[in-house]
Amino acid sequence: MRLFEGILIVVHIVWLFSFLFRINVKVKGTLNLMAFLLLIIHLGFEGDRWQMGLTYILFILLTVFTIKSYMQKNAEKVLLEGVKNNRKVKRFVHILCMLIYSFGSVGLVTMMPVFQLPKPTGPFEVGMNSRHLIDESRYDSEQKARELMIQIWYPAEIRDTLKDMQYEPFPYVEWSGTMEFIFSVPRSLFEYLKYGQTNSIKDIAVSNREDKFPVLLFSHGYGSTRMQSFSQMEELASHGYIVVSVDHTNDAAYTRFPDGREIMNQTDAYSYSFNIDDEKDVKRRSKDISYVLDQLTIINHRDPQGLFNGKMDMGKIGILGHSYGGSTAAQALLDDSRISGGINIDGPLHEPVASSGFEQPFMFILDEDYLYIPDEExxxxxxxxxxxxxxxxxxxxxxxFHYKEGIKGDTFMLTFIAGDHYTFTDFPFLSPLLSWNIDVNQFHEVMNKYALAFFDHYVKGKEADSLLREEKREDEFYYFKANMKKD
Structure with a gap:
């Protein structure tokens, strides 16, 4: 709940009380003026959102009743004309209205809050840049060249002249389109997400504190978006990585291109393939990853936007992905030897990885129930x-099997006891209903700490952190085990 939203709701509750206890009409008028001024400030500085709809409607109604009370000799005639001679009924209705409004208004703005993503813990500020790529060598179902959107987070340089730079708002366009796909409701219901705040500055210069930075690729889950793990991308970038998240067009829930074209996933949100032998989609995603790597090499050599010239260390590349993106990460390690190591965040292994494995180090980050679905779903x-x-x-x-011996490189398994499949993403930040039984900040802190330790060792080439060297670790929150086969 934002500051002026909260104050405005409190004033309206007091305003309702003024009718219940027959307070002087001048007090009602004063509350009316206060509510009006607060409403103007709220709309001007915070912006409207539908979760405040009850307050907006109540303002109009109470304004009418207040004006009416000025015009009538007896202020008790303001409300509920059908029961004006029955004070007990009138008082009961007043109390009922107050309760409905109080719980309704506070509940809506609390359950669908305007949020701030957690601050990254690394030494770098974070920049963000979007790119539109067209792969002329491959075609989508409509026989059009395959188009991809990628999002790049990177270590940024803030100079004295740029102190007034603003952080980017939460990417509500991609998220509202994704929510429409998942829940089959109008995306306008989620437009309020535009008020959420990130820690990324659009198109700011890449930091010069290091000559170049290693590259991490991210693959989203089925029917999701490249923006699904925004906070994790910021955290990794703040620690000196250029992080590139790929929208797998048609497999993503929703993709919007710079010219305004929109592509919505045409399948059912529950049509995910539960067949590990069905490798067609994951292979297409792996080709997306290799194509993006090819394009990053070109951008690194000569960036048409002038941001990344020589700033990407294309000899140090890692990959991570969530859900079906975790499957993609494993497949990309098998397909593309340029990638040094990868992390699968709560995703299954598909063929041919399921049979062959690969050579590079790998980390499983899983929920204890590991993709379990109850019968009712x-x-x-x-x-x-x-x-x-x-x-x-x-x-x-x-x-x-692959943790123990199927993958030839070092393997690790981090398993969370709390949370669920979507706790690994930014979903829990959208509503307390999605994180009521867990400290989501602590969850992400642990996940990111292990991911950074993994990439720092296997991509940056640093000495292995003590976190990785612990053969086993148990906590009330998670447990970890390591299988360092080549150490």
Whole structure:
């Protein structure tokens, strides 16, 4: 709840009380003026959002009733004309209205808050840049060249002349489109997300504190967006990485190109393939990753925007992904030897990775229930409970096998006891309802701490952090185990 939103709601509750206790009409008028001034300040500095709709409507109604009370000799005739001779009924209705408004208004703005993403902990400020890429060598289903949007976060340089630079708002366009796909509701309901604040500055200069920075690639989950883990991208960039998140067009929930064209995922949100042998989609995603790497090499050599000339260390590359993006990370390690190591965040392994594995080091970051779906949700998918149980058993066995021996490089497994599949993303920041049973900041802090330790060692080439060298670690929150085969 923002400052003036809260004050405005409190004033309206007091205003309602003034009618309940037959307070002098001048007090009502004073409250009316205060509410009006606060409303103007709120709209001017904070902006309107539909979660405040009850307050906006109540302002109009109470203004009418206040004016009416001035015009009538008896202020008790203001409300509820049908019960004006029954004080008990009138008082009951007043109290009921106050309760409905109080819980409704406070509940809406609290459950759908205007939020600030957590501050990155690294020494660098964070810059952000978007790119539109067109792969003329591949075609989408409509026989058009494959187009991709990528988002780049990077260590930034803030000079004295740029102290007034503003952080970018939360990417509500991509998120509202994603929410429309997932929940089948109008994206306008999520337009309020534009008031959320990030820690990224658009198109600011890359830091000169280091000659060049290693590159990390990120692959989003099925039916999600390249913006899904904005806070994690900022955290990694603040520690000296250029982080590139790829929108896998058509597989992403929603993609918007610079010319205004929009592509919405045309499948059902629950149509995810529960077949580890179905490698077609993950292979296409892996090709997206390799193509993006090719383009980053070109941009690094001669950036048409002048930002990244020589600033990317293309000899130091890592990858991470969430859910189906974790599957993509594993496949990309198998397909592209330029990538030094990867992290799978709560995603399954598909073929051919499931059978062959790969050579590079790998970290599994999983939820304890590892992609488990309860029976009441399985009814929305394309499989039966029995089929899902077989699938779930298989992916769990594969994760354990590849942690122990199927992957030739060092392997690690970080398993969270609390949270769920979406706690790994920015979803919990959108509403307390999505994080009521967990400290989401602590969850992300632990996840990012281990991810940084992994990439610092296997991409930057630093000495392995003590976190990685602990053979086992248990906490009330998570447990960790390491299998350093080449140490």
């Amino acid at each position: 399985i009814q929305y998918t394309n499989i039966t409970p029995a089929e899902f149980q077989r699938y779930h058993s298989k992916i769990t066995e594969l994760a354990d």
